Amino acid sequence: MQKHGISIGIERIGNTFYMTLKVTGKLTHEDYQTITPMIDSALKGVKNAEILALIDASELEGWELRAAWDDFKMILKHGSEFKKVAIYGHKQWQSSIAKVGGWFISGEVAFFEDIKAAMSWLNQGLEGSN
Numbered sequence: 001m002q003k004h005g006i007s008i009g010i011e012r013i014g015n016t017f018y019m020t021l022k023v024t025g026k027l028t029h030e031d032y033q034t035i036t037p038m039i040d041s042a043l044k045g046v047k048n049a050e051i052l053a054l055i056d057a058s059e060l061e062g063w064e065l066r067a068a069w070d071d072f073k074m075i076l077k078h079g080s081e082f083k084k085v086a087i088y089g090h091k092q093w094q095s096s097i098a099k100v101g102g103w104f105i106s107g108e109v110a111f112f113e114d115i116k117a118a119m120s121w122l123n124q125g126l127e128g129s130n
Helices: 029-043 065-081 092-102 115-123
Strands: 005-013 016-027 050-063 084-088 108-112
Touching: 005 029, 016 029, 029 065, 050 065, 050 115, 084 092, 084 115, 092 108, 108 115
Parallel strands: 016 050, 050 084, 084 108
Antiparallel strands: 005 016
């Protein structure tokens, strides 16, 4: 049995929302049927907020075709709501996916092979950040 799935965390500090996503294995359409309503609900009613996201793709192996389409639809729906998205991983194809994803997100997208560097980048320029 292969491990796969998405876990999500959302924290609000003032007008800034921090979203963390941990993706594992090869994602399926069923994974997105579970996570999409959670993301929709978490972002519903968020107006003029800064949404910063950290996507931990260090254990991501890929998507089933239908799941890749689900991911694309989610980016189209919520892409304008993100100020910064840091993608953490270790594979060259993940860096390429980050670049393509950046075309559909209104904020900045960057790929990192060091999670501390990803977190530091997310917090750059925010009030009260170190």
